[in-house]
Amino acid sequence: MINFDYLEQNLDALRVQYLTAQPFPYLIIDGFCDEEKLQKAYANVPELNNKSRDYGFAGNKFEKSNYKEICPEFLELYNDLSSERFNTILAYITAKKTFVDPKNFGGGLHQGKKNSFLDMHLDFNYHPLNKNWYRELNLLLYLNKDWKPEYGGHLKIKDLRTNEEAALEVPFNRMIIQQCAPYSLHGYDMTSFPEGKYRTSIATYAYQVHEMIIEKPRTTDWFPKEDASLLKKAFAKNYNFLVKTKNKFFGSATAKNQ
Template sequence: MNVKEITALIVDRLEDYREDILDQWNNPQGTHTRHFVIDGLLPEEIARAIYAAYPRNADGFLDQQSFREKKKTLANLADRPQILREITYAMQSTEVVGKVAELLGVASIVPDPSLYAGGLSMMFKENFLNPHIDNSHDGGRGLYRRLNLLYYVTPDWKLENGGNFELWDSKVKKQKTIVSKFNRLVVMETNRDSWHSVSKVVVETPRCCVSNYYFSKISPDDDDYFHVTSFSGRPEEPGKRLLGVVDNHFRNTISKVLQVRRGKALDGNEKD
């Protein structure tokens, strides 16, 4: 199985779900954030092979730990099993990007070969990702972040495992849970109000995900803006909410003043 073959399978699956995707996207349930979910994205044997290619101990992954999040991520795919590169490149392919753009009516979107904030992620017991809105732009600040694509590959993942995707209302008080189910693709819009998170993992099994982002020169709401990834706490965490306000303001100010830019290429090299 190569990139072209995986690409064709994804495009066909998206086309098969055309009407369902449009219905989900245009009529979001339990949240204001537009999104859609597809189960069984790839043949099961391919999805299981992708999961099997993840290291069980997250060897070589970046360990991110703060009040904001606790997870392990990787953008350097150079020395990883070929199938991990293939699924990532497939999601970045012209055919898949074009099909998503066509279905959702999002004009002029482009993939992110730098894997800025994208790539592979693993979340182990006690790992989490607090409610947040994504960085508004790519690493060079030339493109707006428009779509977030999350492909989950841990077999037999259940609601009670935790580690599930959550979409929040604009005040981060009510959330919709989407189980990080095996072989499930979740696509969501990203804008100034698309709060989302991952609940704490409560099992030893790692929750594995392939993440990709699509960008556009056009702002999601036709209004120019910029912000860093901005975090809050859950409703029962007033301390983290207050800390998030201070932390977000500080990082936004620093980023604007210093014009911070960052990103990682698929080979792991830093680039401007």
């Protein structure tokens, strides 16, 4: 499913592009998958009804964690992404011993319907189940057929250290590999896709094993817009504490959704 030959033939160029990108390391790969197979996979994408658990920070966004069950092409993609061959490629490009979570905790098929949005945020840093796995990368494969810039939904990234930002286009069969760090904000503004079209992506995450915990473990940190309500800003400020308290007594809803 993945165009491995292209990746392996261009490793050095991809590595340079990733490591030198601004405002922080990221990489855009067009034609990431075999086009014909990805078209077949796209044709099997259902309308999702499992709403994101990101409360008020994600608008009209739906998810399916076990996307590999949808069709053979998605199963092949899932297996390719978690393969040793792909892990070797990732480790070379990023110059770190990274590997894809074989169970894809928290990832899956994401579908943004009418007026969908995702507030800027930092992702959780340490894996909730494998406590010394540090989240190094988001891998986002976009399935936006016939996407146009005016539809919106660009992946917005921002460096908290410098306030530098960028807006990355999200057409069909584009993979964006984005560094996860304590400063790498990302999200997307409200979309205006035509009726019957959705902002669609496959999210996968890669990690590095840490022998020593170097950061305080966190869940998602949210950064609502300046014009957000006071209630939303207060919720964002206390989100980590509230989620940790809930998980302590009721368990992780994300873990249960695998």
